[in-house]
Amino acid sequence: MKRLATVIGLSALLGFAFAAEKVQITFWHAFGGGRKAFIERAVEDFNFMHPGIEVKVEYKGSYRDTLNAAILAAKQGNAPHIVQIFEVGSQMAIDSGIFVPIEDYVPADLKFQLDDYIKPVANYYRIGGKFNSIPWNSSNPILYYNKDIFKKAGLDPENPPKTFGEVMKACEQIEATKAAPKCITWPLHSWFVEQWIAEQGALLANNENGRAARATNVYIDSEAMKRIVTWWKDLYDKGYYAYSGKPEDWDGANQLFVSQQAAMEITSTSDVTFMQTASYENGFELGTGFLPVPDGIERNGTVVGGASLWLTKGHPQKEQEAALTFLLWFTNTENMVRWHKGTGYFPVLNTSVKVLEWQNWFERNPAYRAAFDQLLQSKANRATQGALIGPFPEIRTIIENMIQEVFQGKDIDKALKDADAKADKALQQYNASVGK
Amino acid sequence: MDTHAAYKSRWLPWVLLAPTFVILLVFLYYPTFETFILSLYRVAFFGLSKQFVGFGNYKEIFTNPEYLQIFWNTAIFAFLVVLLSMSVGLGLSVLANQKIRGRGFYRLMLIWPYALSPAVAGVIFLFLFNEQSGIVNYLLGITLGITPNWLTDPVLAMALLIFVAVWKNVGYNVVFYIAGLQNLPGEVLEAALIDGATPWQRFWKITFPLLGPMTIFLLIMNTIYAFFDAFAFVDLLTKGGPSNATNLLIYNIYRDGFEYYKTGLAAAQSVILFVAVVILTIIQLRFGESRTHYGG
Numbered sequence: 001m002k003r004l005a006t007v008i009g010l011s012a013l014l015g016f017a018f019a020a021e022k023v024q025i026t027f028w029h030a031f032g033g034g035r036k037a038f039i040e041r042a043v044e045d046f047n048f049m050h051p052g053i054e055v056k057v058e059y060k061g062s063y064r065d066t067l068n069a070a071i072l073a074a075k076q077g078n079a080p081h082i083v084q085i086f087e088v089g090s091q092m093a094i095d096s097g098i099f100v101p102i103e104d105y106v107p108a109d110l111k112f113q114l115d116d117y118i119k120p121v122a123n124y125y126r127i128g129g130k131f132n133s134i135p136w137n138s139s140n141p142i143l144y145y146n147k148d149i150f151k152k153a154g155l156d157p158e159n160p161p162k163t164f165g166e167v168m169k170a171c172e173q174i175e176a177t178k179a180a181p182k183c184i185t186w187p188l189h190s191w192f193v194e195q196w197i198a199e200q201g202a203l204l205a206n207n208e209n210g211r212a213a214r215a216t217n218v219y220i221d222s223e224a225m226k227r228i229v230t231w232w233k234d235l236y237d238k239g240y241y242a243y244s245g246k247p248e249d250w251d252g253a254n255q256l257f258v259s260q261q262a263a264m265e266i267t268s269t270s271d272v273t274f275m276q277t278a279s280y281e282n283g284f285e286l287g288t289g290f291l292p293v294p295d296g297i298e299r300n301g302t303v304v305g306g307a308s309l310w311l312t313k314g315h316p317q318k319e320q321e322a323a324l325t326f327l328l329w330f331t332n333t334e335n336m337v338r339w340h341k342g343t344g345y346f347p348v349l350n351t352s353v354k355v356l357e358w359q360n361w362f363e364r365n366p367a368y369r370a371a372f373d374q375l376l377q378s379k380a381n382r383a384t385q386g387a388l389i390g391p392f393p394e395i396r397t398i399i400e401n402m403i404q405e406v407f408q409g410k411d412i413d414k415a416l417k418d419a420d421a422k423a424d425k426a427l428q429q430y431n432a433s434v435g436k
Numbered sequence: 437m438d439t440h441a442a443y444k445s446r447w448l449p450w451v452l453l454a455p456t457f458v459i460l461l462v463f464l465y466y467p468t469f470e471t472f473i474l475s476l477y478r479v480a481f482f483g484l485s486k487q488f489v490g491f492g493n494y495k496e497i498f499t500n501p502e503y504l505q506i507f508w509n510t511a512i513f514a515f516l517v518v519l520l521s522m523s524v525g526l527g528l529s530v531l532a533n534q535k536i537r538g539r540g541f542y543r544l545m546l547i548w549p550y551a552l553s554p555a556v557a558g559v560i561f562l563f564l565f566n567e568q569s570g571i572v573n574y575l576l577g578i579t580l581g582i583t584p585n586w587l588t589d590p591v592l593a594m595a596l597l598i599f600v601a602v603w604k605n606v607g608y609n610v611v612f613y614i615a616g617l618q619n620l621p622g623e624v625l626e627a628a629l630i631d632g633a634t635p636w637q638r639f640w641k642i643t644f645p646l647l648g649p650m651t652i653f654l655l656i657m658n659t660i661y662a663f664f665d666a667f668a669f670v671d672l673l674t675k676g677g678p679s680n681a682t683n684l685l686i687y688n689i690y691r692d693g694f695e696y697y698k699t700g701l702a703a704a705q706s707v708i709l710f711v712a713v714v715i716l717t718i719i720q721l722r723f724g725e726s727r728t729h730y731g732g
Binding site: 181259 | 593
């Protein structure tokens with residue numbers, strides 16, 4: 001015991017001795033709660049293993065808050081080194097001009113890590129042929145369902161609905177048997193709409209989803225969109241779909257599902273771990289399935305959602321190198337395995353998938369399996385690559401408002417047309433403001 | 437003229453006032469000035485790039501039906517919040533000012549909501565009025581068999597927002613009105629009582645006019661409250677939804693400025709809000725001066 005204390009004391013002393021020469025790196029992210037603690041533990045590990053570098057990690061609020069704070073800090077000349085930015089902020093981050101295109105700075109002997117990303121993830125984050133940021137937390141929407149309610153309603157608990165029509169049928173049966181007060185819920189969020197557009201192989205913006213050249217036209221008034229909205233409205237009118245009444249209310253939807261008021265929920269794969277715990281605590285059996293898609297179309301695949309890590313400009317070379325060292329360590333094979341197990345976010349490296357397979361992880365945890373299969377079965381094309389639109393956050397609000405208008409009885413065709421015009425205008429203004 | 441006798445030097449008063457001026461200048465006048473300037477630009481990313489557009493932002497705001505709806509929402513919200521929170525506040529104060537048992541307790545209970553922060557109040561009402569799992573719909577469901585869509589119906593959502601804002605601010609009005617009522621000259625009311633005036637007459641002919649200065653003060657404070665303090669309620673309860681039905685100017689400024697990075701447009705809206713509140717305050721003061729009895 002005494003010896004241990006001496007060792008600790010000595011290493012602490014050594015730590016102090018080197019403290020002065022440590023390179024300080026700041027890292028801003030948008031994860032609260034359990035994920036924040038998870039990140040802090042990983043950072044502690046890194047600092048322990050890299051005596052020359054000290055990473056300071058800070059939770060900055062929501063995705064939007066984090067991006068705001070980073071831009072403001074960069075304007076005042078003291079930007080954090082590493083910033084987590086949500087996927088739809090990618091175009092904005094490039095336009096802001098405060099970040100470096102990361103691929104140009106990755107040392108040659110670590111380039112292999114960039115080639116290790118699973119295809120859907122690489123497709124999303126390779127913009128103009130290269131990685132501008134390091135992909136980190138990636139997710140998809142999947143269907144979660146309550147097997148106990150399914151049994152009560154006489155539905156096959158091992159065979160969740162796969163199409164819009166099957167969801168409707170399941171809902172009719174759940175309603176008829178009074179197995180649950182509500183059939184299905186998901187947050188009223190544009191993200192799901194974007195996913196259903198991609199599943200149909202359709203685009204959300206011109207110039208190949210803004211991937212071939214800067215987008216100048218948003219496609220809201222489309223057949224693909226109409227299919228989604230018509231089905232959604234039908235579910236709502238029949239009282240099958242429930243939501244908390246507030247847009248983008250993830251917790252509200254989870255609450256409805258976990259409290260067993262709704263038989264199904266569509267939400268992010270990043271909630272797998274949460275759902276497993278919650279279903280256990282609330283005493284019901286959880287099932288997961290693919291995101292239901294419109295009938296009669298071939299399943300094209302989903303878009304990777306989540307966020308990536310960006311490196312800001314204008315730091316001394318030593319700091320930039322240290323930040324890169326951290327970034328590549330933080331997203332390496334081992335850490336991605338841990339991250340996946342701890343949250344449900346995808347293991348975004350091929351090697352980390354291999355490790356998980358070797359551990360029989362997916363067999364032992366089938367809930368994680370559906371999420372991952374859905375991602376791997378996504379076809380690689382412009383639709384699943386996801387749209388790059390500068391003012392994406394605003395486009396999302398426009399889509400969400402449109403859906404609420406339709407719920408209130410506005411004609412679907414008119415609602416789509418109006419929203420399309422608004423979105424185009426927002427895009428024009430944005431493009432003009434960045435001088436494009 | 438002996439009024440300056442306290443200060444021997446002409447400069448001393450300015451030196452003493454300097455700290456206040458510096459703070460006002462740096463934290464109040466300079467930002468206000470900057471906002472005016474910004475409102476003439478199209479700004480990207482908080483000023484990383486700027487283009488002069490003259491009154492383009494204002495033109496955009498006054499011709500876009502969405503902004504006009506937001507103005508309309510704000511006007512309805514502010515009018516009803518001021519009217520209701522003041523009239524309810526006055527009514528409750530008159531009741532709580534009676535010499536009855538437990539009046540201290542009643543007064544305390546009436547003032548309590550004011551002590552909550554808007555964020556806490558917002559969260560409480562969010563739980564209460566949740567459509568599927570809130571206690572309000574649970575109780576309505578088992579008693580009357582109805583479960584209103586509080587947050588998805590545009591009219592109900594606005595009504596709920598107004599209700600929360602009124603609930604939150606009634607306490608403030610009660611504090612001031614009770615203080616006002618207790619300072620009323622007792623002999624006037626007594627004289628009226630002897631002359632045979634009914635309680636109704638006594639209130640409208642004597643009490644209410646005598647409370648005039650207090651009413652004007654509260655009118656201004658409530659107007660400012662309705663315009664500026666509604667942010668937390670909107671953000672927590674509705675996020676401006678359903679489809680902009682509860683989007684108020686103060687919330688939209690935040691949205692345009694910090695979520696959509698349209699700093700110039702947000703600045704222009706701030707200027708409009710600023711001008712509107714200044715004009716309203718001037719009208720209220722003018723109106724008040726001609727109609728108010730300040731006593732003494």
